[in-house]
Amino acid sequence: MLREFFNLWNPRVDSAPGLRQSGAVPYVVRDGKVVFLLVTSRRTGRWIFPKGSVSTGMTAWDSAAKEAFEEAGVTGVIGTESLGSYRISDKGQLVDVDLYPLLVEDQLDSWDEMDQRKRHWVLPGEAKRLLRDRALTRITDRLHRQLMADLVTTQ
Template structure:
């Protein structure tokens, strides 16, 4: 019981003053259903969404789109408002990561980090099972609710 509580516990905390990162939450609508694109992290092999440091001279959302291209080999329409923010550690420092929705328009057969990562399209139920970070699950659920409440089907 306690283990389950701690596994799902995510206190609301103030943003960290310091470095921020941005990431993409790649999705597509297939036969009226929302699907998400996950990638594995290079260090742990856990399923995540593409993310990284914000590139100099780029907006956070453009940097997120760049990460999606490099890590997952996809391009598309990136949102300019994050769908959610989660906290992670990077080299021992706490970092807040803003995730921007990316409606995938094209997927490439080869991409920069294809030899370092796997990618996998999933429905929300499988995303819940594969994403170890519960914050990522909550953000995916939020985007799913937003998309399905608008009844996006194309």
């Protein structure tokens, strides 16, 4: 029960250097539907979004775009405002990961980590099923609702 509490409770706090990461939520909108790109983690094989440490001299969102390029082989337009964050345990340390939306414009046939990860495009329902972390599903839901609302207002 205590573990569940800490998994769900995630205030935005200033983390020590190295204890905050950034990640991208890659997506496209096709035929009025939002589709998300998931990758597998190297260690456990679970479905996640591309993420990693913020590179020195880069903004968190540019670093997130770099992770998406390296881990999923995609490029596009990265948002500069965080969708939210979630908390992971990495080598016994709690690490907060800020996620940024990435509108995918190009998908490469080969990329840096293609031999270490799988990538998979999913509709929101399948994303909910595959993502084990509830914070990730909440962030995915929030982005999906926002994108659908934007579609309605632009039509």
